[in-house]
Amino acid sequence: MHLTDEEKAILNGGQGQMMQRVMATIVTYGEALEAERLVGITGSGHFVIAHAIPGIAPSMEMLDDLIAAGLQTAYPFTVDPAAPLDVDNWRLTESQTAKLRRMYREQALYDRKLKALGCRGPDGYTCTPYLPEVGNTPRRGDILAWSESACVVFANAVLGARTNRNGAIIDLLCNIAGKVPLSGFLTDEGRRATWCLRIKTRARPLPQLLGAAIGRLVLADVPYIVGLDRFLGGGIDADTRDYLHELGAAAAAAGAVGLFHVENVTPEAVDAGPAIMDRDCQTAVIDEDTLADLTASYPVLWHDAAAAPAKCFLGCPHLSRNQLQKWSAAIENALQRHGRRRLAVHTTICAAPPVLQAFAKSRAWRRLIDAGVRFSPACAMQLFDNDLSRDDAVITNSTKLRTYTHARFFPDDDIADIVVTGRLRHAP
Amino acid sequence: MKTTFKGRAVLPGRLDGRALVTHRGFNTYASFFTSIHEPTGAAVCADSGNPDLFGRNLAGRILCLPRTAGSTSSGAVWLRLAKWDVTPLAMLFSRPIDPLAAGGLVVADLWAGRRIVTVDQLGEDFLNTVQNGDHIAVHADGTVQILNVCG
Numbered sequence: 103m104h105l106t107d108e109e110k111a112i113l114n115g116g117q118g119q120m121m122q123r124v125m126a127t128i129v130t131y132g133e134a135l136e137a138e139r140l141v142g143i144t145g146s147g148h149f150v151i152a153h154a155i156p157g158i159a160p161s162m163e164m165l166d167d168l169i170a171a172g173l174q175t176a177y178p179f180t181v182d183p184a185a186p187l188d189v190d191n192w193r194l195t196e197s198q199t200a201k202l203r204r205m206y207r208e209q210a211l212y213d214r215k216l217k218a219l220g221c222r223g224p225d226g227y228t229c230t231p232y233l234p235e236v237g238n239t240p241r242r243g244d245i246l247a248w249s250e251s252a253c254v255v256f257a258n259a260v261l262g263a264r265t266n267r268n269g270a271i272i273d274l275l276c277n278i279a280g281k282v283p284l285s286g287f288l289t290d291e292g293r294r295a296t297w298c299l300r301i302k303t304r305a306r307p308l309p310q311l312l313g314a315a316i317g318r319l320v321l322a323d324v325p326y327i328v329g330l331d332r333f334l335g336g337g338i339d340a341d342t343r344d345y346l347h348e349l350g351a352a353a354a355a356a357g358a359v360g361l362f363h364v365e366n367v368t369p370e371a372v373d374a375g376p377a378i379m380d381r382d383c384q385t386a387v388i389d390e391d392t393l394a395d396l397t398a399s400y401p402v403l404w405h406d407a408a409a410a411p412a413k414c415f416l417g418c419p420h421l422s423r424n425q426l427q428k429w430s431a432a433i434e435n436a437l438q439r440h441g442r443r444r445l446a447v448h449t450t451i452c453a454a455p456p457v458l459q460a461f462a463k464s465r466a467w468r469r470l471i472d473a474g475v476r477f478s479p480a481c482a483m484q485l486f487d488n489d490l491s492r493d494d495a496v497i498t499n500s501t502k503l504r505t506y507t508h509a510r511f512f513p514d515d516d517i518a519d520i521v522v523t524g525r526l527r528h529a530p
Numbered sequence: 531m532k533t534t535f536k537g538r539a540v541l542p543g544r545l546d547g548r549a550l551v552t553h554r555g556f557n558t559y560a561s562f563f564t565s566i567h568e569p570t571g572a573a574v575c576a577d578s579g580n581p582d583l584f585g586r587n588l589a590g591r592i593l594c595l596p597r598t599a600g601s602t603s604s605g606a607v608w609l610r611l612a613k614w615d616v617t618p619l620a621m622l623f624s625r626p627i628d629p630l631a632a633g634g635l636v637v638a639d640l641w642a643g644r645r646i647v648t649v650d651q652l653g654e655d656f657l658n659t660v661q662n663g664d665h666i667a668v669h670a671d672g673t674v675q676i677l678n679v680c681g
Contacts, residue, residue: 127640134540134632150602157566157610158603249602269605272633358599
């Protein structure tokens with residue numbers, strides 16, 4: 103790999119032993135990816151490493167070594183949602199709470215270390231860093247080294263920024279060096295579509311289901327999606343942004359999709375049109391049958407498959423204010439429809455801290471609180487770590503949560519009725 | 531039947547061992563989900579979505595796979611497994627290595643001092659030929675030999 107004189111000097115120890123080690127790691131990473139050279143990072147990082155659980159976070163010793171050497175990221179970074187230590191919002195038992203607190207006993211110390219390395223602080227803990235309330239919104243063409251699969255795919259597809267699906271730790275090291283190997287989605291060639299997917303549903307498909315179908319079909323490849331603009335319109339408004347945000351997160355979880363193009367909608371598809379597809383790309387059709395087959399394939403992984411739903415987690419990935427308003431309306435309509443005032447299923451809705459702060463000023467927030475809804479800035483998925491919620495019958499509308507946990511998936515329309523009635527008669 | 535395959539040595543090394551094979555994207559995080567919380571001396575695959583490997587101990591084996599998939603958290607998973615010495619001996623990819631796997635394996639190599647010998651671009655023939663339990667020799671130049679083919 104070609105290195106500049108500055109990079110060679112760092113590799114030879116010109117900026118100290120620790121920076122030498124950081125650069126050696128990035129260069130080896132680049133050689134593994136067959137990159138020709140490194141390129142400069144032009145925007146803030148977003149990392150998956152929010153939790154102090156060993157095995158998911160970098161080791162404390164590693165962070166200590168980086169901090170002791172005075173190293174920080176080139177730009178302030180955001181990280182994934184906080185640990186679910188706001189236990190009241192999750193209705194945890196005493197035993198679950200004790201186990202959770204043991205698991206996260208080093209979280210406060212870990213958060214201080216992230217801050218020392220350049221983290222923006224508590225408001226930057228979310229998987230929707232690009233929302234305006236959070237403000238880590240890359241520009242088109244920005245070179246990034248992000249992790250968190252849901253954020254990577256949104257940054258690439260919807261914002262037109264350029265990042266690979268980096269893993270935890272290498273994301274931090276690249277952002278400290280301010281350099282990343284030029285490969286994959288950072289190159290024009292790596293952003294070309296190798297699949298053409300035709301959406302032939304009669305109505306707008308649920309983004310969480312369509313994303314899952316796409317992820318299963320193309321795995322890590324880049325799809326060019328035709329026919330979705332019938333439902334989304336051209337360009338990207340708040341509704342389309344939210345739709346693509348859910349679609350991307352689901353595609354990344356069900357497969358390993360890091361970039362997609364939607365004809366007439368996403369920026370590179372608008373500019374290039376079908377010319378962004380490879381000539382010999384694979385083709386497939388997604389219709390109602392595809393989506394029905396997909397939901398039918400989901401196993402019920404609850405401890406007691408016949409149990410009544412005990413909890414509902416919404417907001418994986420975190421919701422926007424727009425989405426919070428929509429869920430408010432859906433739940434309030436369901437309450438009216440069934441003549442109820444309070445929900446039958448403990449329901450927790452997650453969003454970024456500044457999004458929740460803004461939403462808490464609305465009447466909808468008050469009405470949902472009165473109906474029993476709880477709001478959290480944390481990550482529901484972490485409640486399943488180490489079998490913490492093994493015996494809870496959890497429902498969700500999230501493909502990601504369904505993929506990684508035993509939470510049971512239901513479409514949005516069914517969820518509102520289930521959380522109000524406590525019954526699964528709407529189960530697919 | 532062809533039993534020697536030439537790939538690209540990503541993290542070179544010379545070793546022998548027994549193969550475990552998956553034909554689908556290896557979800558690193560889901561596979562090691564239960565192995566990163568307590569040191570047990572094993573790394574039993576916990577990914578119920580991967581019938582090729584579910585329930586098998588991956589520690590000390592040569593893992594043959596197309597590529598990895600799943601959560602980007604897996605970068606730190608490799609470091610943890612390396613520190614507990616329960617990694618696979620080697621990772622043999624039929625396709626070019628993906629960034630998620632590359633980052634995790636490089637960090638384990640340079641920050642935990644644990645070389646998980648890695649070869650990529652071995653081709654689909656390799657993955658179609660190698661089977662669970664095959665005795666495999668991996669050479670530093672990226673050559674992989676299946677020494678005795680299991681039933």
